Amino acid sequence: MRNEARLGWALTLPALAAIAVVAVFPIVWTVWESLHFHDLRMPWLGRPFVGIANYAEAVSSVRFWRAMAHTAVFTAATVTLELAGGLLLALIVDRISRGRDLVRTAVLLPWAIPTVVVALVWRFLFESPAGIVNDILLRLGVSPPTWFADATAAWVPLMLADVWKMTPFVAILLLAGLQNIDRSLYEAARIDGAGWGRQLTDITLPLVRPALFVAFIFRTLDAFRVFDVIYVMTGGGPGTATEPIALLTFSSLLQNLRFGFGAALSVIVFAVSFMFAVACIRVLGREALMERVR
Amino acid sequence: MRRVAPINLCMVNVAARCGRVAVLALVVALSACGTGRDPDVLTFAGSAVGAEADAVRRQLDRFHAAHPAIRVELRVTPDASDQRHQLYVQWLNAHAPDPDVLQLDVVWTPEFAAAGWILDLDRFHPPTADFFPAAVAANRWNGVLYALPWFIDVGMLYWRTDLMSQPPVDVADLERLAARAKDEHGVPFGLVWQGARYEGLVTVFLEYLGAFGGRILDEEGRVVLDSDAALTALTTMRDEISVDRIVPPAVLTWQEEQVRFAFQNGQAAFMRNWPYAYGLLQDASQSRVAGRFAIAPMPGGTGGAPTSALGGSVLAINAYSDNREAAYLLIDYLLQPEQLLERARLVGQYPPRPTLYETQALADALKIDPGEARRIIERAVARPVTPVYTELSEMLQIALHRALTHQQEPRAALEDASASMQALLDKVGLSPHVHEK
Numbered sequence: 001m002r003n004e005a006r007l008g009w010a011l012t013l014p015a016l017a018a019i020a021v022v023a024v025f026p027i028v029w030t031v032w033e034s035l036h037f038h039d040l041r042m043p044w045l046g047r048p049f050v051g052i053a054n055y056a057e058a059v060s061s062v063r064f065w066r067a068m069a070h071t072a073v074f075t076a077a078t079v080t081l082e083l084a085g086g087l088l089l090a091l092i093v094d095r096i097s098r099g100r101d102l103v104r105t106a107v108l109l110p111w112a113i114p115t116v117v118v119a120l121v122w123r124f125l126f127e128s129p130a131g132i133v134n135d136i137l138l139r140l141g142v143s144p145p146t147w148f149a150d151a152t153a154a155w156v157p158l159m160l161a162d163v164w165k166m167t168p169f170v171a172i173l174l175l176a177g178l179q180n181i182d183r184s185l186y187e188a189a190r191i192d193g194a195g196w197g198r199q200l201t202d203i204t205l206p207l208v209r210p211a212l213f214v215a216f217i218f219r220t221l222d223a224f225r226v227f228d229v230i231y232v233m234t235g236g237g238p239g240t241a242t243e244p245i246a247l248l249t250f251s252s253l254l255q256n257l258r259f260g261f262g263a264a265l266s267v268i269v270f271a272v273s274f275m276f277a278v279a280c281i282r283v284l285g286r287e288a289l290m291e292r293v294r
Numbered sequence: 295m296r297r298v299a300p301i302n303l304c305m306v307n308v309a310a311r312c313g314r315v316a317v318l319a320l321v322v323a324l325s326a327c328g329t330g331r332d333p334d335v336l337t338f339a340g341s342a343v344g345a346e347a348d349a350v351r352r353q354l355d356r357f358h359a360a361h362p363a364i365r366v367e368l369r370v371t372p373d374a375s376d377q378r379h380q381l382y383v384q385w386l387n388a389h390a391p392d393p394d395v396l397q398l399d400v401v402w403t404p405e406f407a408a409a410g411w412i413l414d415l416d417r418f419h420p421p422t423a424d425f426f427p428a429a430v431a432a433n434r435w436n437g438v439l440y441a442l443p444w445f446i447d448v449g450m451l452y453w454r455t456d457l458m459s460q461p462p463v464d465v466a467d468l469e470r471l472a473a474r475a476k477d478e479h480g481v482p483f484g485l486v487w488q489g490a491r492y493e494g495l496v497t498v499f500l501e502y503l504g505a506f507g508g509r510i511l512d513e514e515g516r517v518v519l520d521s522d523a524a525l526t527a528l529t530t531m532r533d534e535i536s537v538d539r540i541v542p543p544a545v546l547t548w549q550e551e552q553v554r555f556a557f558q559n560g561q562a563a564f565m566r567n568w569p570y571a572y573g574l575l576q577d578a579s580q581s582r583v584a585g586r587f588a589i590a591p592m593p594g595g596t597g598g599a600p601t602s603a604l605g606g607s608v609l610a611i612n613a614y615s616d617n618r619e620a621a622y623l624l625i626d627y628l629l630q631p632e633q634l635l636e637r638a639r640l641v642g643q644y645p646p647r648p649t650l651y652e653t654q655a656l657a658d659a660l661k662i663d664p665g666e667a668r669r670i671i672e673r674a675v676a677r678p679v680t681p682v683y684t685e686l687s688e689m690l691q692i693a694l695h696r697a698l699t700h701q702q703e704p705r706a707a708l709e710d711a712s713a714s715m716q717a718l719l720d721k722v723g724l725s726p727h728v729h730e731k
Binding site for chain 2: 042045241251
């Protein structure tokens with residue numbers, strides 16, 4: 001028994017070591033860095049320990065709270081749309097009997113395109129004054145805003161691009177969930193006289209819940225650290241009206257070279273994601289996940 | 295799906311970010327020691343795109359022919375300014391001994407100098423009197439010279455000679471002429487300038503600011519953007535878009551190239567841009583306005599004077615270089631009139647030596663009146679000379695863009711910007727060296 005335990009440790013050691021090197025060490029290092037003043041532009045000031053000064057600066061800055069709010073709004077809106085759209089798409093694809101593989105591949109295409117390319121295409125569509133979207137709106141008699149120079153309108157192309165790219169991913173996750181449902185349940189329901197709507201609410205939705213939950217966690221954590229789509233399309237502008245927390249971190253770290261402050265922002269992003277994931281598992285998903293793991 | 299997956303996911307997020315820094319550090323380390331440095335090889339890092347690459351290669355080859363003992367290697371760096379900046383910082387922060395000679399944007403000089411990354415050049419007794427004083431002054435930090443100007447960028451007004459007979463005499467006249475071109479000649483846009491949230495917007499603002507007699511820092515290095523002149527300048531820019539409607543709102547997302555395309559396609563009566571656009575606009579194969587435009591200084595306004603933002607590239611020596619003498623030899627060679635004239639001819643860049651502006655050779659190379667160019671350069675105003683310029687500029691960019699996109703009133707935006715810029719300067723404990731006009 002003890003031998004077995006030892007063997008078990010020995011076998012998992014490489015994996016544990018890898019996790020320590022690629023996950024634990026960088027996190028600890030980042031936390032340590034965040035407690036220092038470290039500005040690459042001013043090496044003569046050294047790297048003194050400053051305690052929580054970087055965190056204090058972050059939470060007292062308006063730009064930081066705006067970035068957090070932008071991130072929250074973006075996450076809430078895109079995740080809702082993606083889950084709803086993904087579920088709809090999955091239900092449709094699930095109904096298709098002929099050429100399902102082909103349809104599935106086609107559905108997944110937007111997801112396979114690199115985000116930067118997606119962002120460039122959508123920016124091009126919404127370009128002012130000569131973008132295709134503006135052209136269509138003008139033909140319909142609507143006068144379009146200057147999308148990327150309008151603090152509110154700028155969110156439209158940003159969210160559309162993200163939803164367009166990520167909905168297929170959600171759909172595929174949910175499709176797998178749908179196809180795991182025992183078909184005989186539907187048969188039984190039909191015999192008992194349950195209609196399509198009843199089958200959806202009493203069989204499909206409850207049974208697809210674990211997959212829906214996994215998609216929700218994935219997308220929320222992903223949306224929370226949104227960077228590339230916004231970096232390419234608006235750069236966080238106009239002003240900082242669409243700047244998410246990841247972009248603020250990037251500009252502090254790599255443009256202004258404030259490593260200590262940037263590390264503090266990274267740690268905050270990490271802590272929020274971490275707490276969110278833990279809370280999700282505690283509150284919502286324990287049984288859902290356990291069921292899935294079986 | 296294992297239970298730990300979501301937690302793992304966000305760990306990977308942070309890990310990936312740190313990993314990227316680690317990988318970059320590794321790349322820097324490898325490039326520093328892996329090249330098997332040959333002491334006789336001098337490395338030069340700069341931009342080498344299109345015609346510029348051609349010009350640089352030719353000149354490096356000729357330098358080698360003149361100094362057979364020194365071989366020069368060209369290290370091509372990213373064309374995008376902030377990417378090149380990042381790369382340089384990583385190299386220099388790691389004390390890499392190469393590249394020996396660096397092409398810098400003029401606003402980086404104080405940052406690199408204060409960090410001790412570039413060598414003071416006073417030791418070589420460079421002939422600073424042969425260069426435009428403003429261009430030299432922008433390369434001094436605490437009174438010490440750290441770089442020499444290679445070519446000069448100035449903001450100027452491109453105007454359509456087929457729509458009017460004279461360039462505007464002041465800002466009000468410019469707005470009048472722009473409105474008339476729109477109404478009478480059916481040109482879609484009166485005036486186009488760089489209005490996206492990036493460095494270009496700061497330079498445009500600097501020109502309006504100077505036009506109305508304002509400045510960013512006063513003699514003591516205090517931020518003075520809460521002045522009436524600054525308010526007038528920013529309000530004028532905003533109103534040109536939303537009240538007078540001579541500037542299209544799309545400029546709020548435009549950088550140099552989009553602005554050039556609009557002017558080049560004949561869509562604008564006026565354009566604010568750098569000298570590089572001139573040659574491209576004269577090329578009839580791609581430009582609809584070839585032969586139908588001219589340049590003029592940016593106009594002045596009430597209380598101020600015509601002002602151009604001073605930009606351009608400078609040459610500096612890596613402080614960790616073990617080839618300092620040879621490095622200066624190369625810089626000196628690249629700054630000789632012959633080389634500068636060749637760059638003017640091939641790339642259309644303005645040389646930093648005032649005496650060249652009296653020569654026919656430069657007139658032939660640039661295809662414009664060198665006297666006009668010289669007048670513009672002599673009125674050029676440098677941006678604040680401080681090691682934290684990048685961050686200072688970012689604060690200003692955000693404030694300007696917020697005001698121009700109606701997220702904030704100009705007065706409040708300028709007050710916020712002044713406060714945060716001053717706080718930054720106070721925090722880093724540096725009194726920025728103010729460049730005398």
